[in-house]
Amino acid sequence: xxxxxxxxxxxxxxxxxxxxxxxxxxxxxxxxxxxxxxxxxxxxxxxxxxxxxxxxxxxxxxxxxxxxxxxxxxxxxxxxxxxxxxxxxxxxxxxxxxxxxxxxxxxxxxxxxxxxxxxxxxxxxxxxxxxxxxxxxxxxxxxxxxxxxxxxxxxxxxxxxxxxxxxxxxxxxxxxxxxxxxxxxxxxxxxxxxxxxxxxxxxxxxxxxxxxxxxxxxxxxxxxxxxxxxxxxxxxxxxxxxxxxxxxxxxxxxxxxxxxxxxxxxxxxxxxxxxxxxxxxxxxxxxxxxxxxxxxxxxxxxxxxxxxxxxxxxxxxxxxxxxxxxxxxxxxxxxxxxxxxxxxxxxxxxxxxxxxxxxxxxxxxxxxxxxxxxxxxxxxxxxxxxxxxxxxxxxxxxxxxxxxxxxxxxxxx
Amino acid sequence: xxxxxxxxxxxxxxxxxxxxxxxxxxxxxxxxxxxxxxxxxxxxxxxxxxxxxxxxxxxxxxxxxxxxxxxx
Numbered sequence: 001x002x003x004x005x006x007x008x009x010x011x012x013x014x015x016x017x018x019x020x021x022x023x024x025x026x027x028x029x030x031x032x033x034x035x036x037x038x039x040x041x042x043x044x045x046x047x048x049x050x051x052x053x054x055x056x057x058x059x060x061x062x063x064x065x066x067x068x069x070x071x072x073x074x075x076x077x078x079x080x081x082x083x084x085x086x087x088x089x090x091x092x093x094x095x096x097x098x099x100x101x102x103x104x105x106x107x108x109x110x111x112x113x114x115x116x117x118x119x120x121x122x123x124x125x126x127x128x129x130x131x132x133x134x135x136x137x138x139x140x141x142x143x144x145x146x147x148x149x150x151x152x153x154x155x156x157x158x159x160x161x162x163x164x165x166x167x168x169x170x171x172x173x174x175x176x177x178x179x180x181x182x183x184x185x186x187x188x189x190x191x192x193x194x195x196x197x198x199x200x201x202x203x204x205x206x207x208x209x210x211x212x213x214x215x216x217x218x219x220x221x222x223x224x225x226x227x228x229x230x231x232x233x234x235x236x237x238x239x240x241x242x243x244x245x246x247x248x249x250x251x252x253x254x255x256x257x258x259x260x261x262x263x264x265x266x267x268x269x270x271x272x273x274x275x276x277x278x279x280x281x282x283x284x285x286x287x288x289x290x291x292x293x294x295x296x297x298x299x300x301x302x303x304x305x306x307x308x309x310x311x312x313x314x315x316x317x318x319x320x321x322x323x324x325x326x327x328x329x330x331x332x333x334x335x336x337x338x339x340x341x342x343x344x345x346x347x348x349x350x351x352x353x354x355x356x357x358x359x360x361x362x363x364x365x366x367x368x369x370x371x372x373x374x375x376x377x378x379x380x381x382x383x384x385x386x387x388x389x390x391x392x393x394x395x396x397x398x399x400x401x402x403x404x405x406x407x408x409x410x411x412x413x
Numbered sequence: 414x415x416x417x418x419x420x421x422x423x424x425x426x427x428x429x430x431x432x433x434x435x436x437x438x439x440x441x442x443x444x445x446x447x448x449x450x451x452x453x454x455x456x457x458x459x460x461x462x463x464x465x466x467x468x469x470x471x472x473x474x475x476x477x478x479x480x481x482x483x484x485x
Contacts (some may be wrong), residue, residue, distance in 0.1 A: 357446075357461070359445050360442060378420075381472050
């Protein structure tokens with residue numbers, strides 16, 4: 001078996017600093033679900049999967065291995081393997097079956113219910129091809145997430161793509177790591193970037209980023225502008241990608257939303273247009289037919305993401321399932337409220353949700369992190385009242401000291 | 414607290430408890446906000462169903478409601 005083209009790329013993951021080829025392989029059953037203690041352990045599993053005999057693998061961080069998930073995986077014919085450096089704990093499956101060669105299972109985040117398993121291969125996860133400028137990427141994503149795999153496959157398949165992985169306990173201080181290891185490109189969620197700029201803006205300004213990528217959450221103009229101002233020499237891009245849909249949208253013009261002209265199926269009813277995903281809207285929902293989708297996923301996937309078309313652009317505003325707040329019979333869009341708050345120059349981060357209240361059943365409550373501490377609740381209420389209908393104006397504000405970041409680097413909404 | 418809700422909208426609290434809510438522009442959403450302010454002040458979830466809401470027409474009714482709410 002020939003080695004992957006990126007075998008000599010440099011990886012920095014905790015105490016490991018070396019190339020793919022220097023990673024110690026993991027000895028485990030051919031069909032295994034690996035729960036790893038660190039990025040370095042996850043990379044060993046990736047390297048083993050990519051270079052040994054055909055295997056079937058799942059990678060997740062150790063924190064995701066709850067008893068019911070482990071039991072479910074064992075019953076689907078996967079061994080469950082806990083990896084922590086040299087320590088390997090193997091639980092064999094009670095229901096062995098033939099390995100599906102090359103299969104990689106991804107777990108969805110489970111933010112809207114139990115995590116689902118989505119079937120991929122290294123090939124389907126590899127969405128960047130051809131020559132690329134040499135980069136040292138920063139990867140803050142948790143092992144096994146789709147965004148993590150996007151960076152990992154880039155480093156595995158394209159020479160000149162080095163990666164510095166951020167351990168969970170360095171998420172607040174990654175600027176120092178980035179400077180120390182010469183990071184020139186970084187990818188993260190809008191929440192990740194908002195937190196980073198709020199906490200470490202001055203330190204970050206010294207990181208010579210040539211590429212900044214945002215994804216995993218709705219990307220608003222405010223965060224794009226802040227990132228562009230912080231890194232004036234960087235190309236700022238946002239992407240839409242998920243385990244199920246695959247990488248589907250990439251926007252590089254510095255604007256939120258994507259051009260309305262991208263909608264439509266140029267080959268009617270024929271699925272994808274070559275290697276380009278086909279985008280459409282069904283009522284308010286984004287529908288994607290992507291060549292990068294997981295195996296068995298509907299060809300035209302209803303994503304569950306709400307979109308709005310304004311002035312020739314299509315904006316992805318949030319999850320349909322969690323967007324609607326019923327205020328006394330009036331439907332209020334939580335993402336619209338959040339969007340208005342995020343436009344306020346003194347707000348670094350915000351979210352909006354319904355709160356049980358007498359008479360009207362529910363009112364809008366906002367949680368806010370300020371970048372300008374002199375901003376008051378009344379200031380924000382007036383700002384919202386000038387831009388939103390009366391029921392949509394938050395009636396209660398909670399001011400938080402710091403931006404809340406979930407394990408998937410997203411705002412928990 | 415009622416004054417604070419009104420003040421956000423540039424309105425003032427009338428001096429008498431007989432003032433009609435409709436006349437001073439104190440609407441359903443304002444009433445809801447006031448109840449949530451009380452809940453936040455008390456620091457525990459309140460049972461909003463307990464006092465009943467049919468009789469609330471005046472400033473005095475609102476104050477009575479809040480009193481019952483807290484004492485439940």
